Amino acid sequence: MATTDDYYAVLGVDRRATPDEIKKAFRRLTREWHPDRHPDDPEVALRYRRINEAYNTLGDAARRAKYDMSQRLEGIELRKGFDGRSARDLLGNVFGDVFGTRRDRRRRGRDLRYTLSVSFAEAVLGSEHDIEFEAPGPCSACAGSGTRPGGRPPQTCTVCGGKGEIKGEGLLSRRSACGRCSGTGLVQPDPCQECRGRGTRRQTRSFRVRLPPGTDAGAERVLEGEGEPGRYGGKAGDLKVTVNVSPHRWLRRKGDEIHCEVPLSISEAARGGKIPVPTVDGLVDVDVPKGVRTGTRLRLRGKGVPAAKGKGRGDQLVTVVIETPVLSGSPAVAEAIDALEAACEAAPASLPRRLEMRKALGDNE
Ligand SMILES: [Zn+2]
Numbered sequence: 001m002a003t004t005d006d007y008y009a010v011l012g013v014d015r016r017a018t019p020d021e022i023k024k025a026f027r028r029l030t031r032e033w034h035p036d037r038h039p040d041d042p043e044v045a046l047r048y049r050r051i052n053e054a055y056n057t058l059g060d061a062a063r064r065a066k067y068d069m070s071q072r073l074e075g076i077e078l079r080k081g082f083d084g085r086s087a088r089d090l091l092g093n094v095f096g097d098v099f100g101t102r103r104d105r106r107r108r109g110r111d112l113r114y115t116l117s118v119s120f121a122e123a124v125l126g127s128e129h130d131i132e133f134e135a136p137g138p139c140s141a142c143a144g145s146g147t148r149p150g151g152r153p154p155q156t157c158t159v160c161g162g163k164g165e166i167k168g169e170g171l172l173s174r175r176s177a178c179g180r181c182s183g184t185g186l187v188q189p190d191p192c193q194e195c196r197g198r199g200t201r202r203q204t205r206s207f208r209v210r211l212p213p214g215t216d217a218g219a220e221r222v223l224e225g226e227g228e229p230g231r232y233g234g235k236a237g238d239l240k241v242t243v244n245v246s247p248h249r250w251l252r253r254k255g256d257e258i259h260c261e262v263p264l265s266i267s268e269a270a271r272g273g274k275i276p277v278p279t280v281d282g283l284v285d286v287d288v289p290k291g292v293r294t295g296t297r298l299r300l301r302g303k304g305v306p307a308a309k310g311k312g313r314g315d316q317l318v319t320v321v322i323e324t325p326v327l328s329g330s331p332a333v334a335e336a337i338d339a340l341e342a343a344c345e346a347a348p349a350s351l352p353r354r355l356e357m358r359k360a361l362g363d364n365e
């Protein structure tokens with residue numbers, strides 16, 4: 001990875017820079033990009049490392065001479081079967097956003113992402129949430145301009161001439177983001193003291209997010225312009241809120257329907273009656289018909305997912321499951337089951353399906 005870095009560009013100095021100029025540039029950059037000054041910013045740490053790496057080579061006469069030579073050789077080798085685009089992509093990948101070269105000086109702020117976890121009912125019925133997090137926001141001291149109040153406005157970078165990138169030597173000219181202006185082509189002659197000319201500072205940012213009824217897991221709400229502020233008049237990024245829905249203990253969503261299973265005892269199923277069923281609106285007493293079977297589906301109209309535009313609502317489907325009693329640990333239940341079985345044997349028509357099958361099997365024997 002180090003070999004694809006243009007050390008001169010990293011330090012923002014000319015190829016013919018004197019050792020003194022290199023040292024000065026290094027000192028200035030390490031002051032500006034010291035990780036202690038920008039805690040929690042991994043890009044800064046990466047950049048700081050590259051600055052040191054570059055100086056380690058260019059700050060030493062012998063290593064610098066070797067580096068200059070290797071760059072020239074590399075340029076020649078790359079020329080064989082040269083494909084401009086892949087070489088460019090390679091650099092682009094290496095530099096990524098930190099050192100990415102751009103023609104436009106205005107820099108759009110990065111998008112911020114936030115995952116909002118909500119309950120099943122909050123997603124289905126719609127809800128409002130106040131979220132708060134630490135993120136870069138406009139610096140209050142300079143109103144996001146990066147310029148000290150009363151200071152001179154940003155000026156064209158003298159190292160790259162405002163291009164934001166520096167061209168290397170040779171026929172194959174590699175380009176690298178200018179280290180003096182971070183590839184923006186502009187420098188702050190009078191940087192704001194609070195944000196060191198970046199125009200942004202980490203701060204607590206809070207928003208209210210509205211989820212409409214019928215919100216599904218994975219849905220994204222975009223709060224335009226609420227991401228990281230732009231630089232040099234660039235647009236602010238967006239705040240993208242992704243909705244994470246916690247699974248419900250009993251309820252499952254299928255399109256605009258909500259499904260659930262309701263276990264019934266043998267006697268509840270045999271006698272029927274009102275059974276409490278969970279819904280997103282709370283418990284609802286549902287009429288279960290006498291003699292209901294396992295697998296029977298009951299429809300609760302209007303207890304499903306509301307349509308996005310507020311027109312109507314889906315249903316909830318309740319699947320009945322007869323729960324077999326567990327006998328271990330309860331002699332009373334075991335006795336009652338014995339008694340139930342004895343009574344059913346005496347009155348075979350009380351279990352008509354079993355009776356039918358037994359008869360059919362008996363006839364075949
Ligand atoms: Zn500021």
Ligand SMILES: [Zn+2]
Nearest residue numbers: 157160178181
């Ligand atoms: Zn520059």
